[in-house]
Amino acid sequence: MENISLLGCTGSIGTQALEVAALHPDRFRITALTAHSNAEKLFEQVRLFKPLFAALTSGECEIPADLKNACAWSFGPDALREAAALPESDAVLDAVVGMAGLEAVLTAGKAGKRVLLANKEALVAGGEMVTSVFGPLKDHRLLPVDSEHSAIWQCLEAAGDNLPEEILLTASGGPFRTWEADRIRNASVSEALGHPNWHMGSKITVDSATMFNKGLEIIEARWLFDMPEDRIRVVVHPESIVHSAVRFRDGAVLAQMGVPDMRLPILYAMAWPDRLNTGAEELDLFRVGRLTFEEPDEKKFPAMALARAALREGGGAPCVMNAANEEAVYAFLGGRISFGSIYDIVRYVTETLHAGKLRCFEDVRDCDGRARTLARERIKEIQ
Ligand code: NDP
Ligand code: MG
Numbered sequence: 001m002e003n004i005s006l007l008g009c010t011g012s013i014g015t016q017a018l019e020v021a022a023l024h025p026d027r028f029r030i031t032a033l034t035a036h037s038n039a040e041k042l043f044e045q046v047r048l049f050k051p052l053f054a055a056l057t058s059g060e061c062e063i064p065a066d067l068k069n070a071c072a073w074s075f076g077p078d079a080l081r082e083a084a085a086l087p088e089s090d091a092v093l094d095a096v097v098g099m100a101g102l103e104a105v106l107t108a109g110k111a112g113k114r115v116l117l118a119n120k121e122a123l124v125a126g127g128e129m130v131t132s133v134f135g136p137l138k139d140h141r142l143l144p145v146d147s148e149h150s151a152i153w154q155c156l157e158a159a160g161d162n163l164p165e166e167i168l169l170t171a172s173g174g175p176f177r178t179w180e181a182d183r184i185r186n187a188s189v190s191e192a193l194g195h196p197n198w199h200m201g202s203k204i205t206v207d208s209a210t211m212f213n214k215g216l217e218i219i220e221a222r223w224l225f226d227m228p229e230d231r232i233r234v235v236v237h238p239e240s241i242v243h244s245a246v247r248f249r250d251g252a253v254l255a256q257m258g259v260p261d262m263r264l265p266i267l268y269a270m271a272w273p274d275r276l277n278t279g280a281e282e283l284d285l286f287r288v289g290r291l292t293f294e295e296p297d298e299k300k301f302p303a304m305a306l307a308r309a310a311l312r313e314g315g316g317a318p319c320v321m322n323a324a325n326e327e328a329v330y331a332f333l334g335g336r337i338s339f340g341s342i343y344d345i346v347r348y349v350t351e352t353l354h355a356g357k358l359r360c361f362e363d364v365r366d367c368d369g370r371a372r373t374l375a376r377e378r379i380k381e382i383q
Contacts, residue, residue: 001271005032005053005083005113006382007104008095009088010041012201013118013145013262017019017093018045020267024276032083036096052087055079057100084108093145093270094119094134097203098318098326099368101371106361109133109141116143116269120220121326125319126364127223137224143269145167148217148222150265151243151256156225159246167227168245168253169217170237171296172197172260174208177238181300185340189332192218197240206329210342211296215307216325222311229311234304237293241283260285303343306350315368316355323371331379341382349375 004021008014011109014035032053035042040062044052046067055074057182063073074082077100084104092108101119106126108115110133117123122345128170134142137153143152148169156164175194176184192209194200200208209211214234221232235245243265245255256265261280268275293330298305310317328345332336339346353374355367 001027001102002027003031003085003088003090004116004270005034005092005108006030006095007034007092008036008097008119009033009045009082010035010038011095011097012199013095014093017095017266017270017364018049020263020270020278021049024271030086032086033085033169034080034083034096041083046070049111050146053083055083056311057224057309058340069318074144080104081107081133082115089113091116094122094142095145097121097201099322099364100280101259101319102130103361105130106133109373112280114141114145115145116145116266118266120146120216123218123223124322125141125368126220126358126361127219129358129361129364130227131223136226139301140272142224143272144218144220144224145265145269146220147260147261147262147265148244149220150268152225152246153222154256154268155244159248161232161334162248164225164227164246164250165231166247167225167232168223168235168247168255169214169221169232170240170242170244171211171214172208173236173238173294173296175213176209177236177369179300180267184300185338187339189335192332196238197263198215200309202333203326206323206342209304209339211301212303212307212325212329212342212346214301216305216322217349218307219311234296237286237292237295238294239288239291241288241291257283263376287332303346306343306347312351313354315357316351316363319358319364319367320353320371321346321350322353323368324375327372327375327379336383341379345375345378350376363367 030049034055037058053072060075085108091114095118099121102122105122238258246252263278311322324346328342
């Protein structure tokens, strides 16, 4: 039985994790649930999964009478760390969105828990620190949930001790793959939220439209697989069937395929090294018919180059980029800036602010805060 603390239980990844956990009650017990603001959904989940600990990280709220004594309750941002270090939990599934999840990842690692990581922003902001707490991939203490990284991990496992030459990170290309650059700049919120293959939370859906998501994933791959940036190639694959691939010295390329359904990589990380039933549709290659691959259009989608530059600069640069992107995405979703301004703001902040080496979590928090302040000022200026 694996005891799991689930952080971000009300989101797209969180609810799918609960769905697969419910299919295997003999394997998984949900020991902690944390939501940010969706109290009603959290209450519903507490009734169903009966955790030992539940928390709402945005602050205090009224607990329904039937749930008051159902488990220990906690409120406010510190609750994330409490859930991450819960003595009864073996693993922590971090499905929080944004850098807000980083401290909990570090706490879980220091408490000896295995972390199943969906929360890519945590690794982007604090990559070096996170990898130093968890050690190399082969220690199996930090397991990826992101579909591409799960695919790469599965390919690497299949290759035993053979080291990869190159990672082929696939990208759907998002909703604007075939649009002209001018039209992309003025895309509306509902257009940006219309992802062709995946149904996800709004922040990552916008990231997929700008392709900052792929930029974040290049950085995520750099830290998870200890792979230099110039050996991580992005391959646009609109069908989202090949979830990523790895090339080896002999020229062989191993790829992992499947239907685009996050329940597969979520349950793979939860059940590793076993493969359990996910309830997902079977891949029907005859129905898919054709798999296509394209070079990414860096002119239309310059976000990936910005992410690569941040990786090369090192230190706090990826943290700065991530913070500016989080601020810009929420400003876009709130109708305060245009779609094209997301990139402009991130570029302005990364060009203006150069943070040095980040030595501890407080350094990351400080760097993240400075980047957010600058991004907010810029958003106000251009509004
Ligand atoms: P959602 O927006 O759907 O869910 C986010 C979850 O985090 C919710 O439970 C939310 O609580 C909680 N949350 C939001 N802000 C905070 C905060 N400041 N502190 C603590 N908790 C917070 O996001 P997704 O599930 O789509 O994504 C989660 C992570 O997984 C992201 O990093 C994303 O990039 C990554 N990911 C997602 C994929 C997907 O298919 N969705 C695929 C691959 C990676 P509440 O609802 O109560 O506000
Ligand atoms: Mg992904």
